[in-house]
Amino acid sequence: MAIEATLTPDSKIEEKMLSQKLDDILSKRQLFGALQTDVYESAKEQYDHVRALNDWRQKGSASPARSFYRLFEEFSELGAARMPQGARSALSGLLADRLAATARSLSPRGADLFRGILSQVDGTPYEPKFEMTKSKLAELSESGDLRYLLNPRAPLASKTEYLTKRFDDYVAGANALDERDRAKAHEQGEEREKPSDDPTPPPAREESEPSMDEMSRLEKGEKPIAIWKINPAYGGYFREQSFDTWDSSRKVWTQGDYAYEENILGPGHAENDSIIISADVQCGAWTRIPIPYTHGFLADENDQILYRTDKNGDVSILKSGAGKASVGIVLVKEEASRLKMGAPETPVASSERFTEETERAIAEIAKAKQGNRARGYALARYAMQRLQYSNESQFNSTYRSDPNGYCFAIDTHKKADCDVGNTYFAALCARLGVPARHVVGHMVKGKDEKGTSMIHSGTGHAWSEIWDDETREWTRVDATPPGDPIFDQEGEGGESAPGDYGGQEDVGPTDEQLQKLEEELAKHVEELSYTPEERTLSEEAGIELSEARDIAREIAKAEDTRLKDGRKVTDALSQLFDMIVDSRLLFESQYSGPLRRREGGERIDDIVAQHIGAVSGEQDPRSRIKETETPKEEQLFGGFDVWFIGDKSGSMSQTVDGAVKWKTQRTMKYLLLSALHRFQEKLVRSGVAALPGSSLDVRTGVLSFRGEKASELDVDKPLSPRFAATDKVTLWRSLGNQGSGNGDVQALQTVLREINEDIKATEAGGKKDNRLRIVLPMSDGEPDNPARVHALAEELGNRGAVVVGLGLTDAAKSVEKIYTTPTSRGEVVKDLNHLPVIVARHIVSEALKLFPDKGKGRYEYALKALADGFQEPASA
Known part of the structure; x- marks a missing residue:
């Protein structure tokens, strides 16, 4: 009751x-x-x-x-x-x-x-x-x-x-x-029963009798006989058959209604996450298939097969013919749909009795817990604490013959194995109206040296399922008392196998889920840590945030390069560019009025006021304005073009002075391209870039060579006023891509051709070219054709460009002489760490020409101090 x-x-x-x-x-x-x-x-x-x-x-x-x-x-x-x-x-x-x-x-x-x-x-x-x-x-x-x-x-x-x-x-x-x-x-x-050596799965049963039976352990090195083989290895609970009715008179579990659905499935093949369970079965007899909760029955991998499913979702197969036949059942990963099958239809009743101590415990649980699942877990806890694991067969007759009932005897002697213990648990559940069914199957552990798990006579196990009235499905609860060796054996081969081992004690995420979460969170945290600049670069250039971060960090590092007095190069350049902008601005027209002539009024601005005043007899009406203007600037350079030519020959991968050549070259370019781009933005914002007749804009271009062929010359940044996100990415990728040869000639020819075309286009428009140009070729060794490089440098100088050839380290000492002509110059950067400041010094030297003559005097002392800061290189 x-x-x-x-x-x-x-x-x-x-x-x-x-x-x-x-x-x-x-x-x-x-x-x-x-x-x-x-x-x-x-x-x-x-x-x-x-x-x-x-x-x-x-x-x-x-x-x-x-x-x-x-x-x-x-x-x-x-x-x-x-x-x-x-x-x-x-x-x-x-x-x-x-x-x-x-x-x-x-x-x-x-x-x-x-x-x-x-x-x-x-x-x-x-x-x-x-x-x-x-x-x-x-x-x-x-x-x-x-x-x-x-x-x-x-x-x-x-x-x-x-x-x-x-x-x-x-x-x-x-x-x-x-x-x-x-x-x-x-x-x-006592002498214990030897494990069965029959490798054939037993025929399907219609009932299950709980009993305790001694089983002899295998001798060291002895391997069990496999009944079912599981490939790839998979372990845990394999459910074979479930029973919903306890027959207290016969002391057996039965299924109240065995209604089967029969069908035939053709051959099938293993898919992702599927396993194959194989055995030699007895033909002409129904055989139960042990299936893990995580998988479902699909087909026989070899042949058509007759199968049937009962209302609890348990599967049996039948092979026609005589003798034995091999089967390989494909089990595919799926949700545990069987736990939703076989919902209890009638109220649970129990005729089993318990000791007074247990009756009090049941009553306390009924008072403290609500809901089938909470009560089921509490009763399972009580059962596992109450009972001691034992497989002593002497208790079978004691339990079955006790006049107070089977479960009363268990409650008194407190000895049980898996099926006896879970029968006791099911009886406890019945006392609180919690539907429970008895399940028999296997607990599979480990795998052999071939990566196969197996079911044998020693893996047999029993457990329970209770009906969760909230989720409307069955929940696996194993009330086996501690001590069952099936839970502590390592399994054949001593290696663990993936599988479904848990039960009600499985709380919280698995280790695998937490490890995956850590990986996902690491990526998420990294993404959240990206700065707005890094995000903008990523979005505009269409690159991964991680690459954007690397580029942005190198640019930030480049912009932290300092002069000998500790000032940032970018700050010094910004000061220079601000002075250029200020010096080139026209003084705006200043207006005051209306005024009389004697007050300084000049041009009549209000003719109506002038007429009214004259008619009224006023000699000097208030109708004039005073207009003052600053002098216009003299003819100035209308543009500033800076060309960088980079070396990507194989030797640029060398480390000198603690710096990698190609990385230092790229850092320098990021520094100066960023500074020059900000200069251009200032010119646009201030209006200088649009002043008629005396406008100024800044353009930059970057070439780099991997070899002497035209195809080995890369345009890393076309000449333009822009320094876009895509330019930054191209520079990042290109300047780290080393080749094997020198392409100085190809690069200088390309710059010369573009300058000539630029001048030609300007003059074709009826204007005179007035751009200031500086070309900065770099190389860490002697060009393949020094004479041709020398000639091109001079020719560029004759076209008005300022050419400064830079030899990177003493290995390129010849560069200084090669680039020194009547119209160009060369220099050796002895310490690679000084490269950014040295290149900046040459740009500053030429940028001073952008000042108007009248304006330069206003900044004489500031310009001298600023230029002096670039005279002696400092560490980057």
Whole structure:
């Protein structure tokens, strides 16, 4: 008879809200939510937490106390959440009920400590079974260690040290003692049944009888006989058959209604995430297929096959003919749709009785917990704490013959294996009206040297499923008492296999999910950390943010280049360019009026006022204006063109003076192109660029050579007033692309041709060319054709261009002589770190020509100080 525990609408809502709240906390939703925030600081904080959490889990996975790591992680997560104390207490109980199943995979002494800690956390009564557990719990409490490990504000790294010192040796020692006890019991035990060596899957059953049976362990080096082989390796829970009715008179599980749907599927092939489970089956007999919850039945990979599915989603196959036949069943990854099948149709009833102690526990759970899932987890926790794992067959007759009932006998003797323990759990559920069904199948672990997992006579297992009245589906709950060797065996080959191993104790994201989150958050945090300049560069140039950041950082580094007095080169250049702009501005017309002639009025501006005044007899009407003008500038340079020619020969990859040649060259160009572009923007904003007759604009162009052929000359930036995002990207990529030869001649010819075409176009428009041009070729070695370079430099000079050839380091000493002609000059940059300042000095020297003669005197002292700053190179 089920205990009356009717839930009011309010209590159902409250339980649902608590359960949802716990799921939200344990899922670490706030960590995953950081992927949606656009606030860098928030995302960075959560990223740091995820990284620390992954480190914590990684260290925990290598610890003998790894289950305790998860316990403290989840309770710390709960402790960090803000909520009323009443809600916190309720959630602590729900969490403890879920985590209690973790003890199933621990040795008896390890499980005893785990349960003891859960008891201290949520207040559920528990009496430790070992003296060493009692001593350890007292030590943890008195020292404050337990409180510290549960503190959500304590750093995970510090907690790791505590667990290493306080738990690792203890748990390792407890495991050793339990193994000793197990070996001793094995030696003193009766003759045990040998595992079956029949490799044929047994025929389908219509019922299941729980029993405890001794099984002999395999001798060292002995391998089990595979019944089913799983390829690729996959482990965990493989469900074979489920039963929804307990026959208390016959002490067997049955299925109330075996309604089958039969069908035929043709051959199929493995797909992504699919596995193949193969065996030699008995022809002419229905055979149950063990299928993991994560997969669904697809087809036989070799032949057509007759299959049937019952209302719970369990599958059987039939091969026609006689004898045995090989089958390879393709199981494809899918949602666990079988958990939605076979919903309970009638109220749960139970005729089983329990001891008074258990009756009180059932009543307490009914009072404290609402909802099938919460009650099911609490009852499973009670069952696993109440019972001790045993497979002693002597209890079979004791349990079946007890006049007080099968479960009363289990409750009294407290010994059970997987199917007996889960039968006891199902009876507890029935007392609280929680629908439960009994499931038989296999717990598969490990893989062999060929990467195959196997099902054999030693993998048989039983567990339960309870009906979740909120989600309207079945939930797997395994109430097997701790100590079942199936949970601690390493499996064939000792290597783990992917699979579905968890149950109600699986709370929060998996290790794989957290590791993936860390990777995604790292990328998200990096994206949020990008500056507006980096984002703009990325968007305008259509490049990845990471590349935009590299370019922007190099430009920023370039613009931090300083003169000998500590000033930034960019600041000094900006000062110079400001003075040029100011000196070239025309004085605006200044107007005051109306005035009389005697007040300085000149031209009559208001003819009406003049007429009225004259008619009225006024000799000097107030009708005139005074106009003052500054003198117009003399004829000036109307433009400033700066050509850079870069060397990308193979030797530019060398490091000299602690600097890589090509990188230093690129940094210099970024520095000066940025400064000159800002100069052009100032000219536009001030109006100087549009002044009739005396306008000024700045254009820059960049060429670089990889070899002597025309095809090996790259136009990194066409001559123009712009310095666009695409130009910055082209420079970034091109100037780091080394070739193998010298192309000085091709580059100088190209510049000469463009200058000639520019002059020709200007003169064709009826104007005189008045642009100031400077050409800055660079090379780290002697040109292939020095005479031709010398001639081109002189010819460019004759066309009015200022040519300054720069030899990079003493390896290019000949460059100075080659470029020195009556109309050009050369220089050797002995220290590569001085290159940006030296090139800037030459640009400054020519830019001084942009001042009008009358204006230059106003800035005489400032210009002298500024020019002096560039005379002696300083470190970049």
